[in-house]
Amino acid sequence: MTRDARGWHMALVPDALVNPPDLARAALPDVLGILATGGYGVLQLPPPGEHGVLLAVIADQVAEYAHHGYAVVAVGVRGKPGGDLHWRRLAPLLRHRGVALPPRYLIRPDGDAAAEAERFALFLSSYDLPVEEQRRWRV
Amino acid sequence: MTRAIKGETPAAEPDAPRKVALIAHCLLNQNAKVCEGARYPGVVSPVVEALRSRGYLLLQLPCPELAFAGARRWWAVYEQYDTPAYRAHCRRLAQGIAPLIEQHLRRGAEVILIGLDGSPSTGVRFTSSRPDWGGRPNRPDDDWEIVARPGVWIEELEAELKRRGLPPLPATGWALDMGRFDEAGSRRDLEEFLESREVAAGEHGDDSAP
Numbered sequence: 001m002t003r004d005a006r007g008w009h010m011a012l013v014p015d016a017l018v019n020p021p022d023l024a025r026a027a028l029p030d031v032l033g034i035l036a037t038g039g040y041g042v043l044q045l046p047p048p049g050e051h052g053v054l055l056a057v058i059a060d061q062v063a064e065y066a067h068h069g070y071a072v073v074a075v076g077v078r079g080k081p082g083g084d085l086h087w088r089r090l091a092p093l094l095r096h097r098g099v100a101l102p103p104r105y106l107i108r109p110d111g112d113a114a115a116e117a118e119r120f121a122l123f124l125s126s127y128d129l130p131v132e133e134q135r136r137w138r139v
Numbered sequence: 140m141t142r143a144i145k146g147e148t149p150a151a152e153p154d155a156p157r158k159v160a161l162i163a164h165c166l167l168n169q170n171a172k173v174c175e176g177a178r179y180p181g182v183v184s185p186v187v188e189a190l191r192s193r194g195y196l197l198l199q200l201p202c203p204e205l206a207f208a209g210a211r212r213w214w215a216v217y218e219q220y221d222t223p224a225y226r227a228h229c230r231r232l233a234q235g236i237a238p239l240i241e242q243h244l245r246r247g248a249e250v251i252l253i254g255l256d257g258s259p260s261t262g263v264r265f266t267s268s269r270p271d272w273g274g275r276p277n278r279p280d281d282d283w284e285i286v287a288r289p290g291v292w293i294e295e296l297e298a299e300l301k302r303r304g305l306p307p308l309p310a311t312g313w314a315l316d317m318g319r320f321d322e323a324g325s326r327r328d329l330e331e332f333l334e335s336r337e338v339a340a341g342e343h344g345d346d347s348a349p
Binding site: 007010038043046068070 | 167168170181196235
């Protein structure tokens with residue numbers, strides 16, 4: 001085995017941003033590409049609908065990460081209910097597992113995509129856990 | 140290529156996605172790997188780029204190991220995960236993701252699976268094996284063997300799809316967990332698989348290939 005390369009950062013991302021519809025693509029930054037460049041992993045949320053088991057498993061995973069030194073954010077779509085993040089279902093599931101809700105960044109789908117990409121990249125690069133938490137886990 | 144579902148004539152809807160790639164969780168999130176197993180910070184970009192450039196939508200599978208044994212789990216081989224409790228856990232996850240797969244197939248989409256070869260759970264063509272692993276985790280590096288069979292999670296996922304009357308998915312694995320990782324070789328392997336899908340789509344007169 002070689003040195004571990006994990007970035008200790010990840011983002012909850014709605015399906016609509018992982019797989020943006022053709023018509024919306026030009027107006028959106030390349031969220032997946034920006035996350036990859038920023039060293040973030042992705043926890044893809046299912047498309048709108050009832051996905052009880054999947055959301056429960058995602059909440060379990062976020063709890064596991066949050067309790068072991070990983071920085072988790074949520075990236076939604078401005079103007080969509082709950083940011084397209086299943087927030088009404090996911091937030092109580094996270095609270096029930098003793099997890100503080102991850103900071104949310106809402107992508108503006110109707111502005112200057114390049115400027116939005118810059119803002120989003122800045123948000124990602126500026127977020128991390130407190131240094132004591134990093135030192136405790138990231139060895 | 141559109142796969143036939145038993146008793147149905149699949150018809151692609153005009154607005155429906157026609158190419159969907161189910162991908163192993165850790166191909167989008169390397170933080171899910173066991174300690175020392177992550178080869179990328181987060182997203183495995185070569186896989187994502189290869190799929191997106193060919194017009195595939197991405198559908199990330201849950202990570203059964205992380206949800207079952209946690210972020211600080213030990214390394215393990217197929218035999219250690221081949222337990223009734225872990226298989227039940229995988230079946231529950233399969234029942235959670237299968238409706239999305241079924242929906243895509245019933246809309247006439249081509250659905251492929253990209254797993255993680257060498258993984259005890261998500262291996263597609265190969266998994267790691269060592270029947271005598273157990274007890275104190277003090278085995279030397281590369282003490283396991285690679286065997287030609289799927290991992291436990293893929294076995295349970297395929298069983299759930301079969302139970303629903305869905306066809307087997309064309310599948311391959313990114314060879315991240317085969318001992319020594321060869322990114323260039325893995326990339327060639329994936330490209331060959333994706334090209335074979337395009338050839339198959341052409342032979343079947345399907346217009347889903349770009």
